[in-house]
Amino acid sequence: MSRRKSPDSPLFPLELPVPDFSFELAARRDGFWPIAGADEAGRGPLAGPVVAAAVILDPDLIPAGLNDSKLLSAEQREVLFKEIMATATVSIASSSATHIDTTDILKASLDAMRRAIDGLAIAARFALIDGRDVPQGLSCHAKAIVKGDSRSASIAAASIVAKVTRDRMMARADATFPLYGFATHVGYATEKHRTAIDSHGPCSLHRLTFRPFRTA
Known part of the structure; x- marks a missing residue:
């Protein structure tokens, strides 16, 4: 049931621990199917949206090497992103910096996950959500x-899709706002980013309710 599709790449060592499909199988035994995993990327940065993804994996084509996106290299994430998009049902949603400032980062993140889950082309009957809160x-x-x-293969897949999507969005934003280096730090509070904010002030992508803006 949880056979994994081997990637055409030596990037994924066999000894690397990976999430499994046990949460999904337990929900299926309880009569729920299809089952989606949902996660977000970008809760911590000073700029840019928070991006959420929902993924329904094909149990017979689970990409090998799925894991928390933070534990993978950019190259590994790109390989897995392509496999997930080719074999799974995927939906993506985002909440802008304005949305984050209007509500808060938790509410904006949960709302993006809700919209991603509800936007799946195949309606999920059960969703596995990363974290402590359900949208x-x-x-x-x-x-x-x-x-x-x-821990969950479906959530790991969603974390990869959300991270790759957000990184690409920030790379595109770099062309519009070249003074901030978004393609390099994707909005996180690096020294380079903070120096750019000090020199040029915030742009429309910055989250003005976050420090350092809140204390300025």
């Missing part, structure tokens, strides 16, 4: 899993 208003049953991106 309100979901159209399906759901379970929150702490550190789910390193």
Whole structure:
């Protein structure tokens, strides 16, 4: 049931621990199917959107090497992103910096996950959510899993899709706002980014309710 498709790449050592499909199989035994994993990327940066992804994996074509996106290199994430997009049902949603400032980062993240899950072309009957909170208003049953991106294959896949998508969005933003170096740090509070903010002030992508803007 959880046979993994081997990648055409030596990037993924066989000894690397990977999330499994046990949470998905347990939900299926309880009568729920299809099952989506959901995760977000970009809760911590000073700039840019928070991006959420929902993924329904094909149990017979689970890409080998799925893991928490933070544990993978950019090259590994790109390989897995292509495999996930080719073999799974995927939906992506985002909340802008303005949305984050209007509500807060947790509410904006959960809202993006809700929209990603509800936007799946195949309706999920159950969703596995990374973290401690389940988005309100979901159209399906759901379970929150702490550190789910390193425990559930579906959530790991969602974490990869969200991270790659957000990184690409920030790379495009770099062309519009070249003074900040978004393609390099993707909005995180690096020294280079903070120096650019000090020199040029914030742009429309910055989250003005975050420090250092809040204390300026």
